[in-house]
Amino acid sequence: MREPTVRTQKIKKDTTRTRLIFFGILALILIICSVFCEYLTPYDPYLQDLKNAKAPPSLSHLFGTDRYGRDMLSRVIVGSKASIFSTLLLVGLVTVLGTMAGVFGGWHGKRIDTVLMRISDMFLAFPGLVFAMAVAGVLGGGLQNAIIALMAISWPKYARIARSETLVQKEAPYLKAARLSGSGTLKIVFKHILPNIIGPILVTSMLDIGTMMMELAGLSFLGLGAKPPTAEWGSRMSDARSLLSSAPWVTLSPGVAIFISVMIFNLLGDTIRDYADPKSRGR
Amino acid sequence: MDQPALKVSHLTKVFTRKGQPDFTAVDHVSFSIQAGECAGLIGESGSGKTTVVNMITRLLDPTGGSIVLNGEDITRMRGKELRKVYARMQMVFQTPAESFDPRCTLGDGIGESLRNNGRSRRETRDEVARLMEVCGLSADFASRYPHQVSGGECQRAAIARALAIKPRLLICDEATSSLDVTIQKEIIALLNKLRREKDSDLSILFICHDIALVQQFCNRVLVLYKGKIVEQGEVDAVIRNPQDPYTRRLIDSIL
Incomplete structure (x- = not known):
């Protein structure tokens, strides 16, 4: 008889917490950079120096200079304010407004719910970015209008999540108990429903930061976002694309900045999703 | 105090659904509970017990009938008024x-x-701490979350919550059904203790599908079958001499 072999199974170590801290810190650094960007630039990002135009990356200008001789590193750093800050503003606004609409519809049910959901269907029926371009085009360019346009295309997603979660929670026995405790509708919504539905909504919005940043840059690239001379990353790329062959660094440096920050926020979103989902972590 | 703690008359709930025949879950149910009395409401699952209590607590709007609590009609109350109730x-x-x-x-x-x-x-x-002690929970349970305690402990907390505001009427909707037999006994003992402490003040409507438990615990019994009350009376009298065929079957099934 053969001896039974004992197999040991390697338990994968849970790295979610470590990843969360790591990406959290990276994201925080980005945000802090965008808040204090004016103090971090080696040169004045708007100072033109035509003698030094289109200079390739060197020790004095790490990312080179653009066609007017402005230091690209400074412009990328200053651009983080427009890009990161407006993205966070956009995601924050759309999360709050979408959730409000969804909870309102889910809580009231009946006709209000139907009307709200049909409206959100209408918004979802258009291809997202094309619709945003149309809205931004009608409103005219500018970062503010680009934010409004992107809010218009992205609120239905939040409204739908919030609505379906509210419908689930609405039937829970603990809400009946809260009602019997004499809590009014406002208290029930804010104290009982919101804390119980906020998890999946927060995860969605974290995952959305990367997408929104891209779409905002996309609108700016098309000339519907930030207006020159604002150093927004998307519009900078668009502006310099004629120089792609002669001075590629002018296009590449904001591109790399978008790439890195989108990646950081996406990975942070993924990590938060893993962290919030207890099934993927055990108890 | 002559007026009953709770008087329900011709309470009816009809569920309507598109494309389906109307379903009468509760059909002209009438009964009353005197102050200090403990009434048991029994019936098989689907007989409408929970629908009845959901209407009494106004978590569900009745199709017809009236609910009078301490002489006050609460059938159509809403909002702030209802919260006072x-x-x-x-x-x-x-x-x-x-x-x-x-x-x-x-x-x-x-x-x-x-x-x-x-x-x-x-x-x-302070009041929460006192209530928890009455219900046999130590003080540190106040800072625990529902998933950190057992079913029996949670039900004790639920009883403490129900008693917090010193109600005149306590409705127990199958409060012991999901608990195992020993814990069930403890909860019944707790409810009995509370009843004796409060003398004649607290009335209880005890919903249950276990007639033995009702016999132990209640003064009076109401038998609900397919949305109608088929029999009501003193517990012992009903059990000794059941009139309705369903009640007979129910009693036979446990003997």
Whole structure:
């Protein structure tokens, strides 16, 4: 008889917490950079120096200079304010407004719910970015209008999540108990429903930061976002694309900045999703 | 006090659904509970027990009939008025763990009705501690979350929550059904203790499908079958001499 072999199974170590801290810190650094960007630039990002135009990356200008001789590193750093800050503003606004609409519809049910959901269907029926371009085009360019346009295309997603979660929670026995405790509708919504539905909504919005940043840059690239001379990353790329062959660094440096920050926020979103989902972590 | 603690007359609930025949879940149910009395409502699952109590607590709107609590008609009350009524009527739910908000501590849940009725944070905390002691829970349970305690402990907390506002009528909707037999016994003992402490004040409507438990615990029994009350009377009399064929079957099944 053969001896039974004992197999040991390697338990994968849970790295979610470590990843969360790591990406959290990276994201925080980005945000802090965008808040204090004016103090971090080696040169004045708007100072033109035509003698030094289109200079390739060197020790004095790490990312080179653009066609007017402005230091690209400074412009990328200053651009983080427009890009990161407006993205966070956009995601924050759309999360709050979408959730409000969804909870309102889910809580009231009946006709209000139907009307709200049909409206959100209408918004979802258009291809997202094309619709945003149309809205931004009608409103005219500018970062503010680009934010409004992107809010218009992205609120239905939040409204739908919030609505379906509210419908689930609405039937829970603990809400009946809260009602019997004499809590009014406002208290029930804010104290009982919101804390119980906020998890999946927060995860969605974290995952959305990367997408929104891209779409905002996309609108700016098309000339519907930030207006020159604002150093927004998307519009900078668009502006310099004629120089792609002669001075590629002018296009590449904001591109790399978008790439890195989108990646950081996406990975942070993924990590938060893993962290919030207890099934993927055990108890 | 001559007027009954609760008087329900011709209470009816009809569920209508498109493309389906109307379903009468509760059909002209009438009964009353005197102050200090404990009435048992029994019936098989699907007989409409929960629908009846959901209508009495106004979590569900009745199709017809009236509900009178201490001489006050609450059938059509809404909003603020209704919230005042809940100070006199409380309910213990069938599923203890789910009747507490998973994001709030048990202490918060128990104290919610006190806070809503204008007690200060400190008063509420002291009262919650006292209630938990009455219900046999140690003080540190106040800071625990529903998923951190057992079903029996959670049900004790639910009873503490129901008693917090000192109601005149306590409705127990199958409060012991999801618990195992020994814990069930403890909860019944707790309810009995509370009844004796409060003398004649607290009336209880005890919903149950276990006629043996009703016999132990209640003065009077109402038998609900397919949405109608088929028999009611003193517990012992009904059990000794059942009139309705369903009641007979119910009693035969446990003997």
